[in-house]
Amino acid sequence: MSERTLCIIKPDAVKKNVQGSIIQKILDSKFKIIGMKMMKLTESMGRRFYEVHKERPFYGELVSFMISGPVVVIALEKDNAVTDYRSLIGATDPAEAAAGTIRKLFANSKSENAVHGSDSVENGKTEVAFFFAESELNT
Numbered sequence: 001m002s003e004r005t006l007c008i009i010k011p012d013a014v015k016k017n018v019q020g021s022i023i024q025k026i027l028d029s030k031f032k033i034i035g036m037k038m039m040k041l042t043e044s045m046g047r048r049f050y051e052v053h054k055e056r057p058f059y060g061e062l063v064s065f066m067i068s069g070p071v072v073v074i075a076l077e078k079d080n081a082v083t084d085y086r087s088l089i090g091a092t093d094p095a096e097a098a099a100g101t102i103r104k105l106f107a108n109s110k111s112e113n114a115v116h117g118s119d120s121v122e123n124g125k126t127e128v129a130f131f132f133a134e135s136e137l138n139t
């Protein structure tokens with residue numbers, strides 16, 4: 001079934017200028033890009049987006065990192081998008097990510113891990129809606 005998932009190319013990857021390579025890998029894996037924008041998250045957006053992690057010890061560090069530079073936010077659609085995109089990006093920690101995955105190729109560490117991916121079908125919908133009005137999406 002067609003699902004939505006949200007990719008964020010994080011500040012570490014944008015700084016390294018690997019946005020194009022990451023987008024190409026996503027397209028090669030047959031995802032449809034239905035929305036894309038480059039932006040700098042405000043602190044308030046970062047805090048709200050990662051609210052589910054607010055009790056975690058790394059929450060402050062995570063928000064500071066995500067607002068430290070521009071990101072590219074991409075709404076994706078595909079059958080089984082959530083699972084397929086998580087396989088494409090690999091484990092959170094690049095040291096544990098499979099060969100050929102986006103994080104293995106481009107991430108620096110567990111915190112500077114190149115890309116975000118939605119962790120459930122429900123969150124895929126919510127996270128796309130966090131960044132895009134329905135009228136901005138090209139379905």
Ligand code: CMP
Pocket residue numbers: 053058061062092110111112113115116117
């Ligand atoms: P992401 O998929 O964007 O969602 C939550 C993020 O928290 C995750 O990627 C990591 O970048 C970050 N994260 C998870 N665990 C840790 C950790 N132990 N230390 C720092 N950041 C973490």
